Amino acid sequence: METKAAKESSAFRKKVAALREAMRRDGLSGLLFYSGGQLSMLEVNAVLWISGVLPMGPHTGVFLGASGEASILVSLPWDVGRVKEKTWIEDVRVVDGFAEGVAELLRRGGIKGELGIAGWSFMPAAVYQGLEAIPDIRLRPADKLLNTLARFPGEEARGAIGRAAEMADIGFAAILEKARVGMPEHELAAEVEYAMRSQGAEDNFGMVTASDHSHCTHPPADRRIQPGDVIIAEITPACEGHFIQLCRTAVVGPASPLLREKFAILEEAMEKSLDRVRPGNKVGEVAQIMNHVFSSYGYEKYCRPPYMRVRGHGLGFLSMPFPEIVDENEAVIEEGMCFVVHPNQYLPETGYLMLGDTVWVEANGARRLTTTPMKLFTVEG
Amino acid sequence: MDTLHTVLNRGCSLWEQTRMPEQEFRRRLGRIREGMKERGVDLLLVYGDSWRFGHLAFVSHFMPKNRGALAVIPLEGEPALVVQEPSRNNPFSKTLTWIDEVRSVGKFAQGLSGALETRKLSPKKVGLVTVREQLNIREWGEIVKLLGGAELCDCNDLMISLRLIKSSAELALLKETSRILQETLSLFGKEARPGSKECEVFAALDLAARRRGVEDFRFLLARSSAPQIGLRPAGPSALEKDEGVLVLVAASYQRYWVELGQTFCLGRPSEEIKKNHDQASHMFRQLVEGTKAGVSPKTAAGWLREVPSPAARESMQSYGLGNGVGLDLTEEPYLGTEGTTEIKPGMVLTLRACFSGGDCGSALISRPCLVTDSGVESLVREEDDLISVGD
Numbered sequence: 001m002e003t004k005a006a007k008e009s010s011a012f013r014k015k016v017a018a019l020r021e022a023m024r025r026d027g028l029s030g031l032l033f034y035s036g037g038q039l040s041m042l043e044v045n046a047v048l049w050i051s052g053v054l055p056m057g058p059h060t061g062v063f064l065g066a067s068g069e070a071s072i073l074v075s076l077p078w079d080v081g082r083v084k085e086k087t088w089i090e091d092v093r094v095v096d097g098f099a100e101g102v103a104e105l106l107r108r109g110g111i112k113g114e115l116g117i118a119g120w121s122f123m124p125a126a127v128y129q130g131l132e133a134i135p136d137i138r139l140r141p142a143d144k145l146l147n148t149l150a151r152f153p154g155e156e157a158r159g160a161i162g163r164a165a166e167m168a169d170i171g172f173a174a175i176l177e178k179a180r181v182g183m184p185e186h187e188l189a190a191e192v193e194y195a196m197r198s199q200g201a202e203d204n205f206g207m208v209t210a211s212d213h214s215h216c217t218h219p220p221a222d223r224r225i226q227p228g229d230v231i232i233a234e235i236t237p238a239c240e241g242h243f244i245q246l247c248r249t250a251v252v253g254p255a256s257p258l259l260r261e262k263f264a265i266l267e268e269a270m271e272k273s274l275d276r277v278r279p280g281n282k283v284g285e286v287a288q289i290m291n292h293v294f295s296s297y298g299y300e301k302y303c304r305p306p307y308m309r310v311r312g313h314g315l316g317f318l319s320m321p322f323p324e325i326v327d328e329n330e331a332v333i334e335e336g337m338c339f340v341v342h343p344n345q346y347l348p349e350t351g352y353l354m355l356g357d358t359v360w361v362e363a364n365g366a367r368r369l370t371t372t373p374m375k376l377f378t379v380e381g
Numbered sequence: 382m383d384t385l386h387t388v389l390n391r392g393c394s395l396w397e398q399t400r401m402p403e404q405e406f407r408r409r410l411g412r413i414r415e416g417m418k419e420r421g422v423d424l425l426l427v428y429g430d431s432w433r434f435g436h437l438a439f440v441s442h443f444m445p446k447n448r449g450a451l452a453v454i455p456l457e458g459e460p461a462l463v464v465q466e467p468s469r470n471n472p473f474s475k476t477l478t479w480i481d482e483v484r485s486v487g488k489f490a491q492g493l494s495g496a497l498e499t500r501k502l503s504p505k506k507v508g509l510v511t512v513r514e515q516l517n518i519r520e521w522g523e524i525v526k527l528l529g530g531a532e533l534c535d536c537n538d539l540m541i542s543l544r545l546i547k548s549s550a551e552l553a554l555l556k557e558t559s560r561i562l563q564e565t566l567s568l569f570g571k572e573a574r575p576g577s578k579e580c581e582v583f584a585a586l587d588l589a590a591r592r593r594g595v596e597d598f599r600f601l602l603a604r605s606s607a608p609q610i611g612l613r614p615a616g617p618s619a620l621e622k623d624e625g626v627l628v629l630v631a632a633s634y635q636r637y638w639v640e641l642g643q644t645f646c647l648g649r650p651s652e653e654i655k656k657n658h659d660q661a662s663h664m665f666r667q668l669v670e671g672t673k674a675g676v677s678p679k680t681a682a683g684w685l686r687e688v689p690s691p692a693a694r695e696s697m698q699s700y701g702l703g704n705g706v707g708l709d710l711t712e713e714p715y716l717g718t719e720g721t722t723e724i725k726p727g728m729v730l731t732l733r734a735c736f737s738g739g740d741c742g743s744a745l746i747s748r749p750c751l752v753t754d755s756g757v758e759s760l761v762r763e764e765d766d767l768i769s770v771g772d
């Protein structure tokens with residue numbers, strides 16, 4: 001049986017082979033994978049993807065030469081032990097000035113010509129300008145190359161994604177178990193966080209909001225939960241660099257007939273949109289059918305900004321099939337893609353309601369990854 | 382000390398106006414404008430993102446949740462805040478800042494353009510604070526284009542100088558964050574047992590801190606059983622009997638960060654663990670004695686030259702001997718470096734004695750301290766002994 005380390009090593013070898021081929025094709029002398037200190041759930045992290053290291057500190061980069069030679073540059077000298085433990089790259093260097101460190105690496109390797117930058121869209125101007133000043137080097141954004149190669153999480157990620165999905169279910173269950181009248185919103189959010197972190201969640205793009213009429217979800221404040229409040233939750237734990245998102249709604253005390261009636265529209269939109277998640281369909285169709293459902297109930301204006309826009313999205317760090325599920329997205333859904341579909345909706349009668357699930361695209365359609373039922377929940381309070 | 386960033390600042394998010402009133406920001410604005418006049422700057426742009434937002438919070442109290450924000454400060458009239466976010470988030474963003482004009486936009490140039498048009502401003506000299514250093518190259522290009530022929534000048538030094546000495550309101554918040562963090566770290570003794578997973582202990586401390594209202598909480602640990610790795614985020618592995626564990630926690634409350642670090646032993650400490658802790662205690666005392674008003678950051682750490690173990694010396698330097706703390710977890714002055722900033726009464730510093738490595742073992746003591754006329758005063762209760770837990 002293949003060990004985890006061997007599997008990982010084989011996955012990185014495949015990535016390097018694909019990148020070397022791309023460098024030959026595009027006439028690149030090398031690729032620089034960059035990450036700043038800020039991490040985003042909505043992007044593939046270039047450094048993590050190529051090295052296996054989640055970056056810490058202001059600047060981290062991986063240089064990959066055309067013949068496959070690799071170096072990782074880190075800002076924090078005390079972090080070298082962790083980096084060496086996590087990565088397949090043997091050459092780990094600590095650099096004070098990032099651009100100067102890259103310049104030195106290129107000079108020593110005699111590398112000239114075009115340098116592709118993966119992670120360009122997040123690269124601070126000062127770093128970019130420092131790299132631009134390196135003699136005999138011309139910079140070229142290579143985010144498209146990275147995004148093309150990182151569209152699928154891959155079969156090897158199924159285990160981690162499955163565990164992340166379990167964590168999301170556990171996170172929402174914490175809301176049902178812990179929410180009570182008088183509890184500050186931020187304490188409920190902390191309970192959700194605890195439930196998932198204690199299971200090993202590495203991070204969480206999590207927002208829990210309780211209100212009698214929300215306009216959107218946002219990080220929690222100190223408002224105390226009241227009877228009749230609608231609790232909306234966007235829960236997004238990460239496991240081994242893969243995120244899963246679950247969006248749900250719970251009402252404190254019995255749900256009014258009005259709330260049930262309106263939430264049923266979200267359920268209909270969810271069901272119909274999941275039916276459009278099939279290999280060969282365009283991503284935009286998923287958004288279009290959701291918007292069609294809401295429009296048919298008279299809410300067309302609420303399908304547009306400032307109320308709503310995005311109907312789901314890819315989930316980043318290690319893969320990203322496409323950024324957003326919007327009407328105009330012409331990208332084609334393919335088997336093996338993983339993304340969240342969420343007909344979250346502001347409705348003037350009820351406020352913002354949430355329902356959404358992460359799906360894995362299989363040959364015959366979408367497979368939901370979480371097990372939390374797609375319904376309106378109630379908590380005793 | 383730097384820690385692993387999270388994808389969203391998701392703790393308790395509000396502006397406690399009683400603790401940080403609008404007058405505090407008006408006073409700051411007045412001092413910033415004096416600096417702008419001295420430099421001939423007629424517009425100041427201050428950028429911050431969810432990773433690092435100290436300068437931005439200093440002028441606005443705003444804390445970006447997962448993207449960034451840009452404060453637009455003209456020489457006269459009210460400032461504006463441009464936040465990269467969907468427009469539906471605007472009402473919530475407004476609750477986090479004293480600035481009335483909050484523009485929620487997709488691109489910063491779009492929001493800046495609107496703010497300039499409203500004020501009929503065509504600035505000739507624009508001061509920049511952490512814009513070039515943190516804003517991505519694409520958005521930077523759009524802003525430079527928008528500003529046309531205006532002269533751009535770096536004003537980071539202005540903001541750094543204004544933030545060195547903490548006001549009474551700032552000090553009160555730093556004391557509150559210190560109190561929360563000390564209560565939180567004290568739970569390590571209750572939660573950590575041989576067999577407990579690192580992530581379970583972290584989760585329990587995270588819950589305790591968040592219940593107390595922190596906006597963000599960070600946790601790093603190092604284990605004496607793997608000294609070559611050093612401080613790192615918690616993972617799934619279980620703690621073991623009789624091992625030493627270095628725990629570093631940090632939290633922000635009302636935008637003000639504090640860091641606290643302590644060495645624990647899960648059971649009976651070995652002679653080596655005791656020796657390493659004694660060494661760290663000795664170094665920490667020297668650090669406290671060396672950190673005085675009037676000395677340079679380099680001089681404050683002069684005693685480090687006398688540490689006999691080169692491995693311990695090098696490791697301590699890599700972790701850093703200390704730094705200012707406040708709206709950023711690490712800010713000027715940085716002890717042991719060649720900085721020109723003299724240590725002054727009213728500064729709040731994290732003092733840190735931390736080393737780890739196969740050749741020197743490992744130990745950690747880290748505390749927030751206020752610089753006074755007569756030395757430094759710890760903002761937390763001082764725990765000098767090695768703490769044995771989990772028996």
